[in-house]
Amino acid sequence: MITVDEARALVLDLAPEMETEQVPLAEAAERVLAAEVTANRDQPPFAASSMDGYAVKATEVELHAMFKVIGEATAGQRFDGTVGPGQAVRIFTGAPVPDGADFIVIQEDTQRRGDLLTITDEPGPKTNIRPAGVDFRVGSTLSAPRRLNARDLALLAAMNVPAVPVARKPQIALIATGNELVMPGETPGPDQIIASNSFGLKALLEDAGAHVRMLPIARDTIKSLEIALNLAQGADVVVTIGGASVGDYDLVGEASEKLGLQQSFYKVRMRPGKPLMAGQLGEAAMVGLPGNPVSAMVCGYVFLVPMVRRMLGLTPAGPEVKQARLASPLPANGPREHYMRAWLGDEGLSAFDDQDSSLLGVLARSNALIVRPPHDPERASGEIVQYLPI
Template sequence: MVSFEQARSTILASVQPLGSERVSLPEAAGRVLAEDLAAPWNMPAWDNSAMDGYAVRAADCGTIPVRLTVTGFLPAGARGDDLRVEPGCAVRIMTGAPLPAGCDAVVPVEDTEGGQQETTLREPVQKGQHIRLRGEDVTVGTIFLRSGAIIRPPEINMLASFGMALVPVFRRPTVAILSTGDELVELGRTPGTGEVLNSNTLSLAASVREAGGIPLILGIARDNRDNHIEKLKQGLKADVLITSAGVSAGDCDLVRDVLAELGADQLFWKIGIKPGGPTAFALHGATPVFSLPGNPVSTMITFEEFVRPALLRMQGHRRVVRPRFKAVLREDQTKKPGKVQIVRVRLERDGERWYASSAGKQQTAILKTMVDAEGLAVLPAEGTRFAAGEEVEVHFYGSHIELVEEQP
């Protein structure tokens, strides 16, 4: 048995970012940049106005109020090559328009009396005010995005501003998902006595999508060697293979033996964690193989703690583990020593402190507790009793990023 920390370290040391591909800019959102990108031109490309107002010479505005003659108009999109701000004059200008020659300040229209032939300035003017200088944001040739950057809406905007219609990103992994067991039936029929709907496959597929991967559903491997060989061979063609159930030591638990027969090198089997102890990890060449327990709660928790970080690393992410923070327990928690215990909790914030309360019964057969969980408390292996009022480490679960007070 390996420890929680050893298992995660072994997994992350065994995977690397996949190759890159170029995708259209709208498809790049949420992906990880695979190359450094240099600015093809200055941003802004020319000196321009930051306000709607008047382009002026600061030397003409030493005494306020001052009346200036308006000699022209520069809307956004105009070139303005034939305009110049002469002494005692001003040019009406819109935000983003290039500065006319002779201008060294822009006065917002709200600081004037307006006017198309003449205008009066009511506020002091400083040289350089409300002007965006050429290259002030990004200078041509400089790296404006580094490899490893997550492409968010701000990155999309900058890439579009530099005319980059295709973006180099790390490839998303294809993830084969295989559930095992004669008791399983697919969605669409009512299970009879002794039958169980194949919910794990759909849950894992959703988790893979949420982590950025591309799920490939293989169906169900029945409890016989030939069917396992057929399905696992198919799964090993993907970038990642995840199996659910069939990984313990029972007569029908065939996954590990068949994987070994197919050439997979098992790096560990069993982790000091509860739930999810009978988890195995192997490599088939460069393909990581995660063999997860069949209990739905155990499947989801082991995916969260071990599979998700690996999928993120394969997509070029640098931060692959959810950050932990301290939360105060609302109730006592007890456990046996020797294993890290993952407790499903609800979370609330009071001022600067977080509080964690049990999301319900913690038995691995209780699926509703997983539905209600907003976070997972990670109780260390050596501990046995954690009293109400004590701080423990917690991380958010699923799509919960920040919890705020519900609005009426």
């Protein structure tokens, strides 16, 4: 059996690179910018007033100074003349500063009667002018790769970028396998349970930036698995859930090998999730997840989310391991790397008592997976340990 790190490296090697596509800015939130974007204008494109007030010559600014107001400059409409000695132009925030002026007296510091303006309060040294290009200049860049957030989008819009190059969304086909499964809303037989992993994994992988297709549940026959694997054609990654443990692995393995699977590895020294497998299936990467619900989700966090990030070009692929203090002690760990369901609160990290890999209720109450190295000794409250936020 290989280690988690070795397995993740092999999974990342299988991840195909996504090509670039253009999307309109209004649809670019959370997409991954694929290439640096360059501003082809200055912002502001002209020296602009940062306040509502009056544009004058700085040399003339002093308490009780008087000016004649000769015009107006608004955002979108400059004053088409020059400010001469003793003259002022009414100006609003964002308006171009008129030629001849180099100081904005804010309106709260003035009194106006008709065309006559008087400075009634000491204006101080601030010119209240934003120089051209103070925000960004022609040639300024937004670097890639990055997942575009609201602030990036505002900046890109200001740069006059109507569409951006982003990595195409990885297409992932999810195949739940097992005679025991029915879909939510169906009536399970007495020996059956509800297919739950597909729903959790779909949300997890779409949050990471993929597009997920949930295929019909495959039954525990070679024929049913072959049909499902064929339905997955066109996907960048095919993910099977279940059918990868000792007893029935051969079925998923046999079906995918018949279709040409080049297996990369099978079984990882981890808990939960030991019976993980991965390989290349035609043009697609294939990952076979264990069927226990918590095992499948943990493998999603540990292997599949990094795989999606790699496909999108994000570095590091992750997952991002953090450190926190234990709020309660941990028993010694066995020979496999253990991802313990835990709660991170103000007091620190507490692992749940029952770590059985079937307990979705415990997983839903967790916000962290404590990462225990193989043979990690007992840990006391207050010790620092590693965890994955989930």
